[in-house]
Amino acid sequence: MRIAIFGASGFVGSNIAHHLARNPAYETRLFDLEERKLALRFENESYDFEPVSIANGNPRVDEIVSESDLVFDLAAYVHPAMFLARPLDVVQLNFFDCLNVVEACVRHRKRLIHFSTSEVYGKAHGSSDPFREDTTDLVLGPVGKTRWIYSCAKQLLDRMIHAHGEEHGLDYTLVRPFNFVGPLMDKYSREWRHDDNPRVFANFMSALVYGRPLQLVEGGRSRRCFTHIDDAVAAIQAIIDHPEAMSRQVVNVGNPENETTIRGLAELMSARYRAVCPAGPAPRILDVAARDFYGDGYEDCDRRLPDISKLRAIGSVPPAGAGGNGAFVDGLFPAASQTSGRHSGRLTMLV
Numbered sequence: 001m002r003i004a005i006f007g008a009s010g011f012v013g014s015n016i017a018h019h020l021a022r023n024p025a026y027e028t029r030l031f032d033l034e035e036r037k038l039a040l041r042f043e044n045e046s047y048d049f050e051p052v053s054i055a056n057g058n059p060r061v062d063e064i065v066s067e068s069d070l071v072f073d074l075a076a077y078v079h080p081a082m083f084l085a086r087p088l089d090v091v092q093l094n095f096f097d098c099l100n101v102v103e104a105c106v107r108h109r110k111r112l113i114h115f116s117t118s119e120v121y122g123k124a125h126g127s128s129d130p131f132r133e134d135t136t137d138l139v140l141g142p143v144g145k146t147r148w149i150y151s152c153a154k155q156l157l158d159r160m161i162h163a164h165g166e167e168h169g170l171d172y173t174l175v176r177p178f179n180f181v182g183p184l185m186d187k188y189s190r191e192w193r194h195d196d197n198p199r200v201f202a203n204f205m206s207a208l209v210y211g212r213p214l215q216l217v218e219g220g221r222s223r224r225c226f227t228h229i230d231d232a233v234a235a236i237q238a239i240i241d242h243p244e245a246m247s248r249q250v251v252n253v254g255n256p257e258n259e260t261t262i263r264g265l266a267e268l269m270s271a272r273y274r275a276v277c278p279a280g281p282a283p284r285i286l287d288v289a290a291r292d293f294y295g296d297g298y299e300d301c302d303r304r305l306p307d308i309s310k311l312r313a314i315g316s317v318p319p320a321g322a323g324g325n326g327a328f329v330d331g332l333f334p335a336a337s338q339t340s341g342r343h344s345g346r347l348t349m350l351v
């Protein structure tokens with residue numbers, strides 16, 4: 001099977017690419033603007049990469065799709081800070097540019113696995129019902145709350161893909177990731193910058209290692225289900241392996257066992273860091289207002305709990321019971337022998 005991955009050099013893309021490229025049953029070709037994370041992920045292993053932009057109707061996208069059996073599109077801007085800082089770029093890439101890939105798959109009748117987002121579900125408004133792909137309403141805030149522009153753009157593309165399935169028989173699976181964490185996540189930096197602000201796990205990890213306070217937005221009341229990237233990659237493999245069951249389906253990929261408030265995450269990561277790096281800087285937690293942290297136009301998703309019945313039906317079951325004991329963060333900390341307070345080992349891959 002010939003597999004093409006657009007957006008292969010992002011966090012999720014590089015981990016999926018590394019997994020698929022090692023399977024001799026697949027011929028896996030990787031495409032992105034640059035290959036920095038791929039080079040880190042593959043280290044000394046070889047891989048098939050070509051720099052390709054999916055923007056401006058690039059004809060190379062059409063050629064690549066025509067030569068493939070399965071197409072992944074993971075190209076996306078996914079950081080909430082960016083939704084507020086560069087909303088037009090967010091729509092351009094997440095909707096218009098990705099639509100080029102979708103339309104090429106329609107033209108050449110190719111199977112598409114497109115990465116949507118758990119953010120399309122929007123606000124839970126305090127409900128404890130899990131988000132179900134085919135029945136849950138998608139609830140966003142008003143236009144002036146720019147945070148939702150990403151969710152809205154991604155949702156419209158989900159609807160376009162669904163419509164292409166109905167009208168043109170497009171064979172697709174829409175994947176909705178729930179807060180994947182792991183190596184090669186967002187930028188990992190000594191200084192925190194308002195305009196270059198990674199997602200929470202990478203931000204907390206950087207803060208711990210560099211002795212900055214963990215900044216807790218609005219008391220850290222919101223809840224997320226964190227999903228280890230290796231579990232996510234296993235779920236993607238199950239989706240590849242069940243083309244009929246997964247055809248024209250929206251599929252949540254997440255671990256409902258790993259639900260925590262963001263304050264709980266801060267406390268868990270601090271305790272774990274203290275245990276593995278006793279000589280490192282003492283963790284500190286600092287409450288911050290959303291406006292100071294993100295700027296105007298921010299609203300939060302209060303809870304994101306996935307229903308994963310569809311994944312379970314194809315035999316993909318995430319590890320149970322990790323939430324309470326924090327096992328999901330352990331492998332991501334530096335080994336106890338590397339406790340100088342500087343990063344090392346797997347942690348260096350959180351770039």
Ligand code: UGA
Nearest residue numbers: 078117118119177178179180199200203215216217222262
């Ligand atoms: C983001 C994207 O919007 C989604 O598209 C993406 O699917 C999702 O991450 C993901 O990783 O799967 P979100 O969970 O809101 O959504 O992003 P984070 O930046 O990780 O924020 C999570 C929570 O932590 C929010 O409540 C935020 O306010 C809070 N936060 C974030 C902090 O308290 N401190 C920080 O330093 C960063």
